[in-house]
Structure formats: structure tokens, C-alpha cells
Amino acid sequence: MQQLKAIGQRELRNDNAEIMRRVEAGEGFVVTRNNKPVAQLLPYREEVVSRPPLGDIQVLFGTLPPVDAERWDADRKAADEVFGADDPLEDPWQT
Incomplete structure (x- = not known):
């Protein structure tokens, strides 16, 4: 798993378009406030739920x-x- 880059809340607010492009490209971030992690910003990955067949x-x-x-x-x-x-x-x- 790749290391997530830490970005401050202010950087996320000011550079949100660029950061969203990077997330869309597969990059992830840890958002901090006062140098403390408060959230992860990761690319969306649709979960595929496999269900057993009704007969089983x-x-x-x-x-x-x-x-x-x-x-x-x-x-x-x-x-x-x-x-x-x-x-x-x-x-x-x-x-």
C-alpha cells in the first residue's frame, strides 16, 4: 500500500480542484487540522459484493x-x- 501524503485543511480548501484530480488519478491523502490527522481522502472504489446463488x-x-x-x-x-x-x-x- 502506498504512503498517503499529508495535506492541511487549508491546502485542501485552496487547491481542491488539483487535489481532486490527483485523487481521481489514484493518489490518496491524509487531511490534517493543526497537524493532527482528521480524514483520509482516497479514490472511490466500487465494492463488488458477491452473493451465493439461491440454490446454495x-x-x-x-x-x-x-x-x-x-x-x-x-x-x-x-x-x-x-x-x-x-x-x-x-x-x-x-x-
């Missing part, structure tokens, strides 16, 4: 154990007794 996800879900609905409901009711109901459609601030 379906296979993974097929390996999960079945849900015991009665046990889940009992656990939820027990938690509600301790923590209170948490209905996402209920607004606790309205009376």
Missing part, C-alpha cells in the same frame, strides 16, 4: 434442524414475562 442458500437452510414451534412459543412467553412484550407494531409511547 436453499441447501444450507435444508441442513438446519427443524423449529419446535411449541418450545419457541413457550420461550417467547417466558421472555415476555421477564422483559415485557415487544410487539413491533405497538407504540409504547402512546397511551
